[in-house]
Amino acid sequence: MERPRTMADTPELPNVAAIEKLSSECLVRVFQACNEIDEDMRWLKFANTCRRLREVAITAPSLWNKINVKRGLEFLQACLQRSGNTKLDLYFRVLRPEGPAVPDVMGALQPHAQRIRKLHIVTDKEPSMKTILSHLTFSLSSVEVLALITTIDDDATWNKDLFTFTRAQLPLLHSLELHRVPIPWTSTVLTGLRSLSLERFEPKHGLTLNTILDIVQRNPILEHLTITAFDPSILDDRPAHAPTLPVPLLNLRELHLKDTPAILARFLGLLRISAGTSVILEPILNNYNGLRGTFSAALPPDQSKVPVLATIRSISLSVDTFNLELECASADPDTHDPAVPVHVFESSAFSMEPQDEAALFADALADLAAVFADAPVAELALDANHDYVSKKHWRAVLSAFPHLVHLRAAGLRGDEPLTPLFQALREPPMRTTRGVLCPRLATLEVSRGWENVETKSVGVLQKTLAHRAAEGARLRTLALYCCPPAVLNARWLDKLRAVAGEVTMEKEENYRVTPLFKC
Secondary structure, eight states, X not given: OOOOOOGGGSOOOOOOOGGGGSOHHHHHHHHHHHHHHOTTOTHHHHHTTSHHHHHHHHTOGGGSSEEEGGGOHHHHHHHHHHTTTSOEEEEEEOOOTTSOOHHHHHHHHGGGGGGEEEEEEEEOSSSOHHHHHHTOOSOOTTXXXXXXXESSOOTTTOOGGGOOOOTTTOTTOOEEEEESOOOOTTOGGGSSOSEEEEESOOGGGOOOHHHHHHHHHTOTTOSEEEEESOOGGGGTOOOSOGGGOSEEOTTOOEEEEEEOHHHHHHHHTTEEOOTTOEEEEEEBOOTTSTTTTHXXXXXXXXXXXXXXXXXXXXXXXXXXXXXXXXEEESSOXXXXXXXXXXXXXXXXXXXXXXXXXXXXXXXXXXXXXXXXXXXXXXXXXXXXXXXXXXXXXXXXXXXXOTTOOEEEEESOOSSSSSHHHHHHTTSOOTTXXXXXXXXXOOEEEEESOOTTOOHHHHHHHHHHHHHHHHTTOOOSEEEEETOOTTTXXXXXXXXXXXXXXXXXXXXXXXXXXXXXXXX
16 A cells, blocks of 8 residues: 655755746736836836846837837837837827937837837927927828827917828827817818817817717717817807717717716717717816706706616715715626626716705715616615715605615714614605515615614614515615624624524724624
8 A cells, every 4th residue: 555645755846936936928927917007117127126037028029019208218219129020009208308309219219100009198398299299200000099198288389280190191090089189170080080088178279069079970980988178168059960960879888078067968968879888977066066966967858868877787876075976887796797798877076165065965865866766776885974864865765776686885974874774774665655665675784884873773773674574575684894892782683683684793994894703
C-alpha cells in the first residue's frame, strides 16, 4: 500500500516574488486596464518598479497608443515608436509654454497620421484651440472620435471659423464631442454620426431649437446624444420641421439632457425614441422651488414620448437638502439576465436653500408616484437625510406601486420617522377598503434612522406584519439594520419572527454590512 504524501514530500518552491509568477500576457492586461481609466499613463510608475515589468511594458505596443501629448516631445516620439502599427488615441491637455511647441508636435505626428483613431483636444487660452486646429494640416482620414473642448469662454478665440474640416476629410468619424467650441452648424461633419455631445453652449453660439432638430434629423443612426445648456429661446421657437415631427431616433441607446425642467420637457416632446433608450435627465431647479414636480416638470405631458418610463422595475431615490438623485432600471441590476439589456432612466436635480426643507422628501415621493404609476416597479430604495412623511402620504405613494416586491428605507429621521411607514403598510390601497398596500411585498429593509425610534415603533411593525400575514401578504424577509438592542430585544425578535419569515439584524461599519445574528 502506497504511503500517503506529506508536506515533507513536497519539493520546496523557489523564493520567487508573486509578480514573477504572472505571465507577460497577464501583466499586459493589467497595464491595459490601468490605461483605460487613466489617460495620464500613471501606470508607468508601476512599470518602472523592476526590470521585468519594464521589459514587458516596453515590448507591448498596445500600451503606448494612448498618448498624452503634454508629457513632452521626447516622450511623444518614444510612444509613437513603441506603439508599432496600432491605432493611436491622442490627448492634447492644455499645452503650456513650458511644454512642447505645437508645430513640433504636429511634425512628429504627421508620419503617423493614418494611425490616429481618436483626437481629444482640451485647451484654455494658451495655446488656443485656433493654434492647434490651424496646424492640423495632415490627413485625418482614420479619425473615428473627435473631441474639441475649451474650459474658458473667450469671444476673441472661439468662433465658428476655427473649424474648416468637411466630412470628406473625416470619412470614418462616428463620435463628435463639442464643449463650448462652436462649429458651422450646417457642416457636413455633423452627419452620419453615432454619438454626438453638445455641451455648455450659450445663446450667442446660435444653437437654437431648429438648429438642434436639423442636426438630429441629419443623424438618424445616432446611438448616444448629449445636450446641456440649450438656448433659452427653445421655449419660444416654433419648430420649422413640423411635417417630420416628432423626429424619429429609434436607434438611440442613450439620451442625456441637462437644463431647466421646462426646456427638457419641450425637447423630449419633439423626439420619438424607443423603449430601449436609456434617458438621463439633469433638471436645473430654481433656488427656492424645492423639489415639487421635479420629475414631472422635466417630462412632456404625453409620457409615451419617454417609453422607458413604462418599463421601469427598479427605482432608487436619494434626497438631501441640496441634491436629488434618481436611478431607475428596467430590470433588477443584481438579478437580471446579462444577455438582456437594462434600460435606464436617471435624473439628478439641485435645489439650493429650499423654502420648506421638511417637505423635500415628501414632494419627491409624490412626484415619483405620479411619474411611475404605470410602471411595473418591483424594487424601491429610498434614502433621505432628515425628512418626515406622514402615514397618509406613504399610503398615497405606495398605492402607485402594486407590484412592489422589495422596499428599502434608509436614513429616515425625525420624531418616530418609521412609524408612519409601518402604519401605512397595514392600510388598503387608495380608493379601496380591502386588502393591503403592495400585496406582493416580500422583503422590507430598514437601514439607519433608528436614533429617535422607540419600542412602540417595533410594536407597530409587529401589528402590521401580523395584519399582512392574515391578509395573505406575509413578509418573507425582514432586515433591520443598525437597530439598537434597547429597541429590538430578543422578546420582540420572537414576536416578529412569528409573523414574518426570516428576520435579520445587521450593522453597517464603514459602509460594509456585517451580520450580528440571524433568526
